Amino acid sequence: MRFKAVKGTRDFYPDRMALRNYLADTWRRVSLRNGFVEFDGPVLEYLDLFSVKSGQEIASQLFSFTDRGGRALAMRPEITPTLARMVNAQINSLPRPIKWFSVPRLFRAENPQKGRLREFFQWNIDIIGSDSVLADAECIFTAIDCLREMGLKPEDVVVRIGSRPLTVAALKRAGVNDSTMEAALAALDKRPKVAPDAFAEIAVAAGIPADSLDELCAFQDCKTIDALNNLDSVFLSKEGNLNAIAHLSDLLQYLDVMGVGDYCRLDFSIVRGLAYYTGIVYEVFDAAGSLRAVAGGGRYDNLLKLFGGPEVGATGFGMGDAVLEILLAEKGKLPDLAGGLDCFVIDGEAGLLDKVLEAVGRLRQGGIAADFSAKRQAVGKQLKEANRRNARYAAILRADGVGVKNLATGEQTNVPIGEFLEKPKAYII
Amino acid sequence: MRFKAVKGTRDFYPDRMALRNYLADTWRRVSLRNGFVEFDGPVLEYLDLFSVKSGQEIASQLFSFTDRGGRALAMRPEITPTLARMVNAQINSLPRPIKWFSVPRLFRAENPQKGRLREFFQWNIDIIGSDSVLADAECIFTAIDCLREMGLKPEDVVVRIGSRPLTVAALKRAGVNDSTMEAALAALDKRPKVAPDAFAEIAVAAGIPADSLDELCAFQDCKTIDALNNLDSVFLSKEGNLNAIAHLSDLLQYLDVMGVGDYCRLDFSIVRGLAYYTGIVYEVFDAAGSLRAVAGGGRYDNLLKLFGGPEVGATGFGMGDAVLEILLAEKGKLPDLAGGLDCFVIDGEAGLLDKVLEAVGRLRQGGIAADFSAKRQAVGKQLKEANRRNARYAAILRADGVGVKNLATGEQTNVPIGEFLEKPKAYII
Numbered sequence: 001m002r003f004k005a006v007k008g009t010r011d012f013y014p015d016r017m018a019l020r021n022y023l024a025d026t027w028r029r030v031s032l033r034n035g036f037v038e039f040d041g042p043v044l045e046y047l048d049l050f051s052v053k054s055g056q057e058i059a060s061q062l063f064s065f066t067d068r069g070g071r072a073l074a075m076r077p078e079i080t081p082t083l084a085r086m087v088n089a090q091i092n093s094l095p096r097p098i099k100w101f102s103v104p105r106l107f108r109a110e111n112p113q114k115g116r117l118r119e120f121f122q123w124n125i126d127i128i129g130s131d132s133v134l135a136d137a138e139c140i141f142t143a144i145d146c147l148r149e150m151g152l153k154p155e156d157v158v159v160r161i162g163s164r165p166l167t168v169a170a171l172k173r174a175g176v177n178d179s180t181m182e183a184a185l186a187a188l189d190k191r192p193k194v195a196p197d198a199f200a201e202i203a204v205a206a207g208i209p210a211d212s213l214d215e216l217c218a219f220q221d222c223k224t225i226d227a228l229n230n231l232d233s234v235f236l237s238k239e240g241n242l243n244a245i246a247h248l249s250d251l252l253q254y255l256d257v258m259g260v261g262d263y264c265r266l267d268f269s270i271v272r273g274l275a276y277y278t279g280i281v282y283e284v285f286d287a288a289g290s291l292r293a294v295a296g297g298g299r300y301d302n303l304l305k306l307f308g309g310p311e312v313g314a315t316g317f318g319m320g321d322a323v324l325e326i327l328l329a330e331k332g333k334l335p336d337l338a339g340g341l342d343c344f345v346i347d348g349e350a351g352l353l354d355k356v357l358e359a360v361g362r363l364r365q366g367g368i369a370a371d372f373s374a375k376r377q378a379v380g381k382q383l384k385e386a387n388r389r390n391a392r393y394a395a396i397l398r399a400d401g402v403g404v405k406n407l408a409t410g411e412q413t414n415v416p417i418g419e420f421l422e423k424p425k426a427y428i429i
Numbered sequence: 430m431r432f433k434a435v436k437g438t439r440d441f442y443p444d445r446m447a448l449r450n451y452l453a454d455t456w457r458r459v460s461l462r463n464g465f466v467e468f469d470g471p472v473l474e475y476l477d478l479f480s481v482k483s484g485q486e487i488a489s490q491l492f493s494f495t496d497r498g499g500r501a502l503a504m505r506p507e508i509t510p511t512l513a514r515m516v517n518a519q520i521n522s523l524p525r526p527i528k529w530f531s532v533p534r535l536f537r538a539e540n541p542q543k544g545r546l547r548e549f550f551q552w553n554i555d556i557i558g559s560d561s562v563l564a565d566a567e568c569i570f571t572a573i574d575c576l577r578e579m580g581l582k583p584e585d586v587v588v589r590i591g592s593r594p595l596t597v598a599a600l601k602r603a604g605v606n607d608s609t610m611e612a613a614l615a616a617l618d619k620r621p622k623v624a625p626d627a628f629a630e631i632a633v634a635a636g637i638p639a640d641s642l643d644e645l646c647a648f649q650d651c652k653t654i655d656a657l658n659n660l661d662s663v664f665l666s667k668e669g670n671l672n673a674i675a676h677l678s679d680l681l682q683y684l685d686v687m688g689v690g691d692y693c694r695l696d697f698s699i700v701r702g703l704a705y706y707t708g709i710v711y712e713v714f715d716a717a718g719s720l721r722a723v724a725g726g727g728r729y730d731n732l733l734k735l736f737g738g739p740e741v742g743a744t745g746f747g748m749g750d751a752v753l754e755i756l757l758a759e760k761g762k763l764p765d766l767a768g769g770l771d772c773f774v775i776d777g778e779a780g781l782l783d784k785v786l787e788a789v790g791r792l793r794q795g796g797i798a799a800d801f802s803a804k805r806q807a808v809g810k811q812l813k814e815a816n817r818r819n820a821r822y823a824a825i826l827r828a829d830g831v832g833v834k835n836l837a838t839g840e841q842t843n844v845p846i847g848e849f850l851e852k853p854k855a856y857i858i
Contacts, residue, residue: 002737003478003514006502009471011515014529017467033793035770035800035818038446042438042548043472043504043534044492049432063473063502065494068538073435073492075472075504085432086440095817097803100443105472105534109497119471130803137786145793257783258790308431341464354686357566361687364462364574371464374526374559388524389464 008111008118018337020121023321024103027123030146031101034138036125039100041082043107047072049081052306053276063109075107078318079124081307087128088309096129096312099138115292115323125297126316128304133247136280136299136315137254143284143295143317144260151333154262154287157294161251161282162270164298165244170219170268173235174212182275184208189271191220220269225249228268244279251280276300279315286327294327295319340390342369343428346382348396348403355397355417362421363395368428383407393428395420404428437540437547447766449550452750453532456552459575460530463567465554468529470511472536476501478510481735482705492538504536507747508553510736516557517738525558525741528567544721544752554726555745557733562676565709565728565744566683572713572724572746573689579753580762583691583716586723590680590711591699593727594673599648599697602664603641611704613637618700620649649698654678657697673708680709705729708744715756723756724748769819771798772857775811777825777832784826784846791850792824797857812836822857824849833857 005011012020028038050058064074076082079102087098102124112118125142127135140159147157167188168181176184187206191199204210219235222228225245229236236245248266255264272281279299286294297317304312328334343363347356356372363370371389373382379396386394386407396403402420404427405412413427420427434440441449457467479487493503505511508531516527531553541547554571556564569588576586596617597610605613616635620628633639648664651657654674658665665674677695684693701710708728715723726746733741757763774788785801792799800818802811808825815823815836825832831849833856834841842856849856 003475003510003517005471005514006473006475006500009473011471011511011518012469013515013519014466014468017469020469021467029796030793032768033771033796033798035798037443037768038450039443040441040446040449042434042440043536044435044438044548046432046435063494063496065492067492071435081432082440085434086442088432089440090442099800107472119473132803134803141790141793148794254786257786259787259794260790339461339466342462354682357683357686358688361570361689364459364570365577365688367458367462369462369464371528374561374563 006118010117010119015337018339019325019334020321022335022337023324024121026146026149027101027103027319030142030149031123031125034099034125034142034145036099036101036142038102039083039086040102040104041076041079041086043075043105044073045076045082045085047074049085050074050077053081053084053303054274061108061110063107076104077106077108079104079106079122080126080303080316080318083124083126084303084307084309088304088307091304091309091312094129097135098126098128100128101125115320115326117322121321123295123319123321124316126314128314129312130315131301131313133250133280134254135313136247137251137258139297139315139317140251140255140264140282141258141260143297143319144255144263146319147263147284147294148260150328152327152331156287156331156333157263157284157327158287159264159282159284160267160270161248161264161280162266162268162272163244163248164272164277164279164281166219166241167268167271169235169238169241169244170216171208174216175209176207180207185271185275186273188216188220189273191217191271192269222268223266225266247280272296272298276302276306278302282317284319286330291327292323294323338390340369340392341371341386342391343393343395343424344382344386344389344391345370345372346379346386346394346396347372347376348379348398350376352397352399359395359397359402359417359421363424363428366424368424395427435547439546439548444766447768448754448763449750451764451766452753453550455575455578456530456532456748459571459578460552460554463528463554463571463574465528465530465571467531468512468515469531469533470505470508470515472504472534473502474505474511474514476503478514478736479503479506482510482513482732483703490537490539492536505533506535506537508533508535508551509555509732509745509747512553512555513732513736513738517733517736520733520738520741523558526564527555527557529557530554544749544755546751550750552724552748552750553745555743557743558741559744560730560742562679562709563683564742565676566680566687568726568745569680569684569693569711570687570689572726572748573684573692575748576692576713576723577689579757581756581760585716585760585762586692586713586756587716588693588711588713589696589699590677590693590709591695591697591701592673592677593701593706593708593710594669595648596697596700598664598667598670598673599645600637603645604638605636609636614700614704615702617645617649618702620646620700621698651697652695654695676709701725701727705731705735707731711746713748715759720756720759721752723752767819769798769821770800770815771820772822772824772853773811773815773818773820774799774801775808775815775823775825776801776805777808777827779805781826781828788824788826788831788846788850792853792857795853797853824856 183206278301281298283293284295299315394405612635707730710727712722713724728744823834
């Protein structure tokens with residue numbers, strides 16, 4: 001009888017679990033200091049919920065089944081539909097802007113690839129109830145605040161920022177109409193991932209006129225607002241486009257004064273595949289561009305309405321654990337997560353097990369991580385176990401007192417046992 | 430269009446999420462200080478894994494489905510089979526005893542009841558690789574260490590401790606043979622939950638001779654080892670039974686010197702339904718006995734072998750979040766979890782948004798939870814928002830400096846802006 005883990009899932013042995021906790025704890029700490037509060041929903045939702053934003057075809061990409069009541073349930077592949085459902089249910093009582101974050105466990109029924117698993121964790125940051133580009137700046141700042149906290153520098157990661165309204169305007173100018181806009185956006189989203197010939201094929205198949213591709217690519221390749229202006233000042237001078245440009249330029253200005261401008265650059269090749277984005281869009285990549293996106297997001301003002309709620313501004317991003325972990329490993333930024341005990345309690349003489357247990361009980365109750373050997377054995381062997389368990393101190397009990405030994409320095413203090421148990425934190429520092 | 434949460438699942442709005450985090454954080458902190466390290470497995474496992482310990486009938490109690498490769502997958506209803514699979518895979522490299530804990534998210538396809546949901550969290554503590562009753566004592570101590578940390582006292586919760594080998598011996602003496610032992614144990618496990626008549630019916634249906642029920646009940650009703658001895662010293666004097674009694678008496682002695690004896694009592698009506706327990710068994714209840722068990726566990730030395738591994742001692746327990754939460758609420762022990770900001774940054778004059786953003790960026794980078802109003806509005810309104818957000822300080826920026834206001838005391842310190850941004854922790858204490 002041999003049992004294996006399901007393909008594309010992970011067994012979190014203690015080392016790996018420590019890393020998962022490091023990522024989740026950092027996400028939480030950074031979210032809180034940026035003024036977000038945490039929420040979560042259930043892993044299981046009605047299947048219908050997921051087709052609202054992503055279309056019926058999503059059903060083939062997630063784990064779903066029919067429950068005993070005959071209802072189609074699905075394991076969530078993302079938290080955004082749940083967010084929309086939950087916010088809509090309390091929309092009148094929640095003070096705005098609503099700044100929520102979550103670290104959901106998510107599932108998708110695809111074949112696993114590098115950085116893309118069937119079960120994963122994703123940090124989600126959302127601001128609902130603000131139309132201001134300040135809210136977009138807040139989200140991007142929060143993403144960078146986290147990456148910087150993890151030790152990544154502007155030479156390691158970059159936030160590439162585009163504009164959905166400008167991209168839509170460029171596609172309209174190229175002759176794409178509303179009925180094929182969604183397909184055209186999805187095609188354009190693929191451009192950075194494929195060769196030019198392959199892109200041309202995809203684009204034409206999606207209804208983008210072949211003779212407009214050069215102009216479209218020239219727009220996407222502009223790296224600054226000035227470059228865009230030089231390329232085509234007539235395009236830019238249209239009212240909606242002027243607005244979009246003003247938003248981008250405010251955004252970059254805000255990010256600059258918040259101290260993270262170095263991490264950010266304009267990149268009109270950032271499109272985001274999904275139809276529902278309405279404003280600024282962005283993706284975070286390793287600077288070398290050799291990995292999948294670490295994070296992606298943008299403004300989606302139609303979200304709540306799509307789920308039966310009111311028209312309310314919304315913006316946010318998601319950051320998965322799998323690519324982030326690969327990036328941190330590549331950059332040598334995985335922290336040393338060796339845990340350990342504060343104190344290992346040793347019976348230095350026979351007949352003292354009760355004293356060991358009493359000491360361990362008292363230390364733990366006082367918040368000190370304490371343990372002892374399962375075997376009554378020689379002090380030397382117990383000290384070895386203390387070292388293997390990465391204990392900072394050993395407390396060697398004898399009938400006439402305790403030797404508190406600092407295992408890093410070897411220094412030992414001898415104390416009466418009552419005194420040690422009364423104020424252990426005076427010795428276990 | 431109206432979307433609802435699936436029945437028996439929970440939406441974790443921020444208040445509820447804070448409570449969930451409080452439980453999980455306390456479980457983690459207590460586990461670590463008791464010398465356990467954390468692991469987790471995937472939510473999805475092959476369905477087969479769950480029938481090993483619980484029989485084929487488990488399939489009807491969990492969410493399962495067939496994946497695109499035609500394999501039967503299930504959402505885990507418990508973590509123990511995953512624990513056994515993972516430990517078996519590394520059994521030769523893991524130093525023993527293995528002290529692991531987990532806080533898995535679990536699922537069951539039952540109709541929800543009070544304290545029993547379709548999606549829940551459960552704290553699991555296990556020690557593998559020790560036959561000593563010390564390991565059982567460690568697990569029970571850890572459970573109590575947690576409940577005590579949460580503010581529950583011996584008058585609130587009680588650990589009821591029984592013995593699987595003594596119960597099996599009592600059933601054998603009553604005439605139950607090996608082939609019906611499992612059913613007889615399951616029947617006995619129901620006794621505390623039903624009326625005497627109903628129990629008699631269940632017991633007889635499970636193959637327990639009707640004329641032995643009085644004797645069996647008298648055994649189960651013994652509250653001390655002395656009472657047991659008075660009742661039937663012949664039964665007790667058998668070798669296996671002597672061992673079982675010695676284990677119980679050592680266990681109680683250990684728990685006493687560890688300082689948690691007040692929480693523990695012998696109770697031979699504790700059986701645990703599952704066949705696989707082999708030693709001491711226990712359940713934690715509210716002292717009034719009006720709720721389901723808060724936790725349950727015991728020794729299960731056959732666990733690893735059952736899953737294709739070696740014969741190794743194992744003991745542990747699980748504690749769910751749902752009943753614990755009800756109990757804490759009933760006892761008035763839910764902590765005040767109102768989070769909040771360290772500092773709310775306010776523009777005290779027009780034209781200072783850039784300064785606000787700079788300050789917020791700097792404070793957050795320094796680990797200070799900081800936020801600001803989405804609206805450029807009067808200082809009074811911004812102070813109101815600071816209070817609503819539960820901020821400890823407000824930093825009111827003006828062209829000539831910052832007023833750092835303690836929002837609890839009303840005290841205000843005026844500082845040059847550069848000095849504040851240089852050492853914010855000198856003012857935000």
